[in-house]
Each structure stands twice: as C-alpha cells, then as structure tokens.
Amino acid sequence: MKDVAQHAGVSISTVSYVLNDSGPVAAERRNRVLDAIRVLEYSPNESARSLKRRTVSTIGMVVPELTNQFFAMVAEGVQKAAAARDVLVVLVVPDATELPEENQAKLLRSQRVDGVIYLSGTGSMPRSLFELARSGPVVLVDEQIPGMELPAVVSDSRKGAREIAAHVLEQGHRRLAVIGGPPALWTAQQRLAGYREAFAGAGIDPDSVPVHVGDYRQGSGSANAAEIVRMPVDERPTALLCANDLMAIGAMECFKANGLRIPEDISVVGFDDLPISTLLTPRLTSVRQPAHDMGHRAATVLLDILEEKEDGLMVGHMPALIQLRDSVCPPQAAR
Amino acid sequence: MKDVAQHAGVSISTVSYVLNDSGPVAAERRNRVLDAIRVLEYSPNESARSLKRRTVSTIGMVVPELTNQFFAMVAEGVQKAAAARDVLVVLVVPDATELPEENQAKLLRSQRVDGVIYLSGTGSMPRSLFELARSGPVVLVDEQIPGMELPAVVSDSRKGAREIAAHVLEQGHRRLAVIGGPPALWTAQQRLAGYREAFAGAGIDPDSVPVHVGDYRQGSGSANAAEIVRMPVDERPTALLCANDLMAIGAMECFKANGLRIPEDISVVGFDDLPISTLLTPRLTSVRQPAHDMGHRAATVLLDILEEKEDGLMVGHMPALIQLRDSVCPPQAAR
DNA sequence: TTGTAAGCGTTATCAT
DNA sequence: ATGATAACGCTTACAA
Numbered sequence: 001m002k003d004v005a006q007h008a009g010v011s012i013s014t015v016s017y018v019l020n021d022s023g024p025v026a027a028e029r030r031n032r033v034l035d036a037i038r039v040l041e042y043s044p045n046e047s048a049r050s051l052k053r054r055t056v057s058t059i060g061m062v063v064p065e066l067t068n069q070f071f072a073m074v075a076e077g078v079q080k081a082a083a084a085r086d087v088l089v090v091l092v093v094p095d096a097t098e099l100p101e102e103n104q105a106k107l108l109r110s111q112r113v114d115g116v117i118y119l120s121g122t123g124s125m126p127r128s129l130f131e132l133a134r135s136g137p138v139v140l141v142d143e144q145i146p147g148m149e150l151p152a153v154v155s156d157s158r159k160g161a162r163e164i165a166a167h168v169l170e171q172g173h174r175r176l177a178v179i180g181g182p183p184a185l186w187t188a189q190q191r192l193a194g195y196r197e198a199f200a201g202a203g204i205d206p207d208s209v210p211v212h213v214g215d216y217r218q219g220s221g222s223a224n225a226a227e228i229v230r231m232p233v234d235e236r237p238t239a240l241l242c243a244n245d246l247m248a249i250g251a252m253e254c255f256k257a258n259g260l261r262i263p264e265d266i267s268v269v270g271f272d273d274l275p276i277s278t279l280l281t282p283r284l285t286s287v288r289q290p291a292h293d294m295g296h297r298a299a300t301v302l303l304d305i306l307e308e309k310e311d312g313l314m315v316g317h318m319p320a321l322i323q324l325r326d327s328v329c330p331p332q333a334a335r
Numbered sequence: 336m337k338d339v340a341q342h343a344g345v346s347i348s349t350v351s352y353v354l355n356d357s358g359p360v361a362a363e364r365r366n367r368v369l370d371a372i373r374v375l376e377y378s379p380n381e382s383a384r385s386l387k388r389r390t391v392s393t394i395g396m397v398v399p400e401l402t403n404q405f406f407a408m409v410a411e412g413v414q415k416a417a418a419a420r421d422v423l424v425v426l427v428v429p430d431a432t433e434l435p436e437e438n439q440a441k442l443l444r445s446q447r448v449d450g451v452i453y454l455s456g457t458g459s460m461p462r463s464l465f466e467l468a469r470s471g472p473v474v475l476v477d478e479q480i481p482g483m484e485l486p487a488v489v490s491d492s493r494k495g496a497r498e499i500a501a502h503v504l505e506q507g508h509r510r511l512a513v514i515g516g517p518p519a520l521w522t523a524q525q526r527l528a529g530y531r532e533a534f535a536g537a538g539i540d541p542d543s544v545p546v547h548v549g550d551y552r553q554g555s556g557s558a559n560a561a562e563i564v565r566m567p568v569d570e571r572p573t574a575l576l577c578a579n580d581l582m583a584i585g586a587m588e589c590f591k592a593n594g595l596r597i598p599e600d601i602s603v604v605g606f607d608d609l610p611i612s613t614l615l616t617p618r619l620t621s622v623r624q625p626a627h628d629m630g631h632r633a634a635t636v637l638l639d640i641l642e643e644k645e646d647g648l649m650v651g652h653m654p655a656l657i658q659l660r661d662s663v664c665p666p667q668a669a670r
Numbered sequence: 671t672t673g674t675a676a677g678c679g680t681t682a683t684c685a686t
Numbered sequence: 687a688t689g690a691t692a693a694c695g696c697t698t699a700c701a702a
Contacts, residue, residue: 001695011673016697024671043444047385048695051678056382058425066411067610072401079428088425088447090393093414109378112423249614275402279584281616336679346689351681359687383679386694
C-alpha cells in the first residue's frame with residue numbers, strides 16, 4: 001500500500017480513501033491511485049483489514065455431511081449469497097468421532113468467522129449450540145430449537161407432511177406405517193405432526209399408526225423396513241411414510257430385496273425430494289424443500305444481522321411442495 | 336491478551352510464549368497463564384496472528400458444484416485433512432455466469448487463503464488457472480494440465496477405463512459406442528485412451544468406435560443416447576461406455592424412456608461410482624475413484640507445500656477400481 | 671481535499 | 687527466565 005501511494009505520488013491515506021471510498025479525493029488523484037494499483041497488482045491484505053475492522057467478512061457453515069444432496073444444495077445456496085456480498089464461506093463438518101463441538105464456538109470467538117449457518121441435520125444437541133450462540137450470531141437452517149430463540153430459515157415441513165400423507169390416504173390406504181426421524185429434531189417432530197393431522201382428518205386414530213424411529217439415514221430405512229417385511233401380509237401396512245428420502249430409499253431397497261413390489265405391494269413416500277429420487281425405480285413421491293433458496297436466504301439473514309440491518313429474532317418460512325410420482329398407488333387386493 | 340497477562344500477573348510476551356510455546360517460561364507462571372486463559376475464556380485474535388505471521392491457516396477449495404457427489408466426497412476429504420491440522424477450508428463455487436475467475440487469484444493474493452485445491456471438474460480453461468498458480472500454491476485434484484507442472488492428485492483413470500472396457504469386451508460385445516467427457520479435460524482424455532487400449536487389445540480398431548462428445552453432465556448423456564436410440568437396431572451398439580456416471584444415468588433414462596431394456600438391449604457402464612449408482616435399476620457397473628482419499632491427500636500435499644515440507648512438483652496416484660454390477664450382460668441375439 | 675499519526679492484537683527481537 | 691518494544695498493513699480521527 002505504501003508502494004501504491006508512492007507510485008501515485010499521494011499519501012497512504014489517500015489510497016485507503018479510494019479503496020473504500022471513505023473520504024473525498026480529487027478525480028485526478030483517484031485515477032493515479034487506481035492506475036498504481038493496477039500496475040503493481042496491489043491487493044489489500046485482508047488480515048490487516050480484519051484486524052482493524054474487527055470483522056473478517058467470512059461466515060462458517062456447519063453441515064453434518066456434504067454427500068447428502070440436501071445439505072449440498074443448501075451449501076451452494078449459502079455460498080452463492082455470501083459470494084454476492086464478498087463474503088467467504090468456511091466449511092465445517094463436525095467430526096462425529098470427536099470431542100465437543102465447542103471447537104466451533106472457539107472458531108467464532110477467535111474471529112475467524114463473523115457468524116455461523118448451522119444445519120443440525122442428523123443430530124447434535126442444543127447444548128453445544130448454546131455455546132455457539134453465546135459467541136456470536138448463528139442462524140439455523142431447517143431446524144428450530146424450542147428453548148432458544150435463534151433466527152432460522154425453515155420450510156413448512158408440517159404442511160408438506162400433511163399433504164403427502166393426505167395424498168396417500170386419498171389413494172385409499174388405511175393400513176399405514178411411518179418411519180420417523182430422530183425424535184429430538186424439530187423437523188422430525190413437524191413431519192410427524194403433519195402426518196398425524198392428515199390421519200385425523202381422514203378419520204384414522206393417529207395413535208393407531210405405528211411409528212418406527214429412524215435417524216434420517218439410509219441404513220435406518222432398511223432396518224425399519226425389515227421389520228415391516230416380517231409382518232404377516234394381512235397386517236402389513238400398504239403404505240409407508242418416510243420422514244426423509246434417504247430412509248425411503250433404504251426402505252425401498254429392503255422391500256425390493258425381499259420381493260415386495262413398489263407400489264403394488266407397498267406404497268412408499270419420502271421427504272426432501274433429493275435429485276436422486278427421480279432416478280429410482282419407481283420414482284419416489286416426495287416433498288420438495290427449496291434447499292438452495294433456504295441456504296441463500298439463511299446466508300442473507302445472517303449477513304443482514306452482521307450488518308445490523310436485522311435484529312435477528314425471526315424465522316423465515318419457505319414452502320414445501322409435494323411432488324407426485326410413481327411410488328404410490330391405491331392399495332391392491334391381497335394376493 | 337493484555338487482560339490475560341494482567342490477570343496472571345505476567346507480561347504480555349509471556350502469554351504469547353505459552354500460547355505458542357515459543358519461549359521459556361517457568362512452570363508455575365505457565366499455569367497461572369493457562370488459568371487466566373480459561374477464566375477469561377480468552378481466544379487469540381486470529382486476524383492479528385495472521386497479520387504478523389503472514390499466513391492465515393486457511394485454504395481455498397474450488398469445486399464446480401457440490402451436488403455432484405464426487406465433488407462432495409472430495410470436499411469432505413479435504414475438509415477432514417485440513418481440520419486435522421487446524422486449517423480452515425473456504426468453499427469456492429465459481430459462478431459460471433460470472434466474469435473471469437481471476438477473482439480466485441485475487442483471493443489468494445489478498446491473503447485470505449494460503450493456497451488452493453482445485454477441481455476443474457466440468458470445464459475451466461488453464462488460462463485462469465495460470466493466473467491462480469502465479470499467486471500461490473495450487474494443487475489439482477483429478478486433473479492435470481499438460482503445459483504447467485502443477486502438483487496434482489489423480490486416480491489411474493486410464494487403467495480403470497481400460498479395465499471396464501475390457502470387461503465389456505469379455506462379455507462378447509463387438510458393436511460399441513462411447514460418450515466421452517469434455518475433450519479438453521485430462522480425465523476425459525485418459526478415459527478415452529483407456530477405452531481405446533482395450534479395444535486394440537481385443538482386436539478392434541479403436542477408430543471404428545464412435546465417440547460422442549459429452550460434457551460430463553446428465554443432460555449430455557441423455558442427448559447423446561437419443562442419437563443412439565434413433566439408429567437401426569442392427570447398427571445400434573450393444574454396449575455403451577460413458578466417461579462418467581452422470582452421463583451414464585442420463586443415457587439410461589433415455590434408453591428406458593424409449594423402451595430399451597438395460598442391459599439386455601444395451602449394456603451401459605459409467606465411471607466414478609457415485610453412491611447413487613448402486614440405487615439405479617439396474618445397478619450401474621462403474622469404476623470407483625477414491626474420492627474422499629483423493630481430497631484428503633490433496634489437502635495434505637497442499638499443507639505440506641505450505642510448510643515447505645514438499646517441493647510441490649509431484650503428482651500422487653491413486654487406484655481406480657472397477658465395480659461389477661448388473662448394467663452389463665452379454666449381447667443378446669437381435670429380436 | 672490531503673496528510674500525519676495513533677491504534678487494531680499479535681509475534682519476536684532484544685535487553686535485562 | 688522475563689519484559690519492553692518495534693513491527694505487521696491497514697483504517698480513521700484529527701490537523702493542516
């Protein structure tokens with residue numbers, strides 16, 4: 001920067017002024033500076049800037065795993081929104097096999113990131129989230145923690161769940177089962193609540209529908225489906241509601257492996273509408289969450305909070321849209 | 336830090352010494368400092384550190400898109416390796432609709448990252464890469480640029496391609512076609528070369544096999560497959576080699592939509608072995624690249640270069656393993 | 671409109 | 687073994 005000033009024959013602060021146009025500077029001198037910058041290929045040292053400004057123009061994004069396309073889509077949305085505002089996104093994938101994620105809080109405290117986008121996804125206890133939120137702004141995606149009022153961007157899971165369940169019921173199914181997500185997760189609760197509303201609306205006692213508890217992973221879909229396969233045909237549900245696509249995929253695999261036809265023998269629906277769900281045979285009926293937009297929105301909210309444009313106490317709602325495909329059909333007469 | 340020094344009754348430099356154990360300090364005073372740190376929940380300001388040290392303990396990772404699971408897996412590997420060495424990973428997803436990615440070079444020059452992991456993936460001209468490499472260390476993943484000797488971590492695509500083609504030929508196929516990747520990409524060239532070696536080895540003139548040019552995306556798989564579908568049955572290939580899974584998936588969709596059975600009417604193989612490939616019907620025969628390990632390795636190489644443990648002029652090779660599944664069978668007699 | 675100078679929180683050199 | 691103190695590269699009063 002000193003070099004630039006020298007090269008342009010101005011003082012160092014003038015350079016700073018043109019860089020941030022934070023001060024008045026004569027057009028002619030401004031150009032001289034701009035030239036010098038170009039010639040010297042000068043680029044400000046961001047560490048020094050950060051030190052002075054006390055902010056790093058960087059946010060953290062914690063996701064349970066990137067190979068889950070839902071998270072990948074959210075991540076892309078976050079990165080897009082951040083990039084548009086010249087903010088960097090650092091990827092944090094908490095190592096399950098590791099100690100407290102109090103690490104992330106330290107990350108925040110050490111000023112390496114100004115704030116955090118948090119996708120709890122598969123698990124993670126509010127405990128550590130509390131630590132995190134104490135150290136700086138946090139916005140949640142597709143999650144809400146009852147006790148603490150954290151800004152969040154969520155989709156209307158409950159409504160989506162209600163609608164997809166209603167769709168299944170409309171096909172005439174009466175013997176159902178659900179594979180739910182981790183009971184501690186808000187989304188899992190919402191989806192279950194949505195299903196139950198639909199059951200009640202169709203005159204079915206919600207408590208009469210068995211709920212298998214899953215963990216949102218494919219393996220738990222298969223495992224729970226295996227139990228269903230073992231049931232006598234005339235007790236076996238004719239339709240299975242899975243709280244996410246991954247579990248639905250696991251369940252479908254298990255059913256196929258055991259000779260059950262989908263949807264003839266058992267209809268299956270998921271939730272999330274992962275891109276891969278349309279590649280399955282049959283294509284999975286699911287509920288689409290606008291993952292990319294949710295990420296985009298969350299980043300925007302976080303950045304607004306950081307710029308104090310927002311007070312940070314709201315939750316953004318986005319639609320969750322049912323996608324009709326061919327993994328559902330009316331129940332067939334027993335064979 | 337001043338507070339910590341005060342609280343511990345020592346000088347500020349003593350605190351620094353214990354923080355980095357960069358100087359001698361009496362056991363008893365060290366403990367006093369450690370205590371103070373705990374009590375005050377002190378965490379060093381990394382911007383100040385970076386300013387002084389002239390490095391930021393952060394690397395950039397540019398990937399074309401995260402929704403491609405191959406990239407997602409690499410990314411996870413990178414992040415793991417970096418985290419193990421207390422290094423942050425910033426995610427860069429070049430916006431295709433945007434100007435030059437000279438931006439990334441600026442990122443490096445502005446000292447917001449110490450180095451970059453680069454996955455060219457779908458495209459990107461060496462031109463800009465050159466800019467990048469001029470500004471700091473860059474390591475490539477699953478790519479090599481002939482002109483410039485950049486460190487890289489690649490898998491043995493050529494061998495993998497040769498083997499999967501050989502497998503197809505062993506089934507008795509003689510009328511083949513391939514859908515290749517972007518001709519400018521090294522991986523695309525390698526895979527094609529591998530196929531051709533196998534053809535030659537089986538007594539087939541490599542030049543007699545039609546090569547459709549794709550772009551590694553699903554859409555180009557379908558589009559090229561559509562051409563194949565239009566051919567008269569007795570000229571139509573009985574097996575199709577796709578240079579990656581995404582295109583294979585596109586092709587399969589197209590074939591199915593047009594009533595061709597896989598593999599009876601046409602065998603299909605891919606490359607990458609994405610997790611989803613095992614969910615397709617039929618399950619796709621493919622070549623697995625150790626994506627996670629490649630990412631891990633690449634990050635390790637980059638960090639070693641940054642610590643000057645490596646001279647940065649080598650390429651790491653990893654195996655590419657063929658995964659036999661059911662999208663291939665011997666050619667059927669014409670119907 | 672422009673320049674001078676005082677920090678920002680660390681690290682590291684040099685006396686002590 | 688410990689403590690002043692001068693950078694590191696930038697921003698921003700404040701003075702000119």
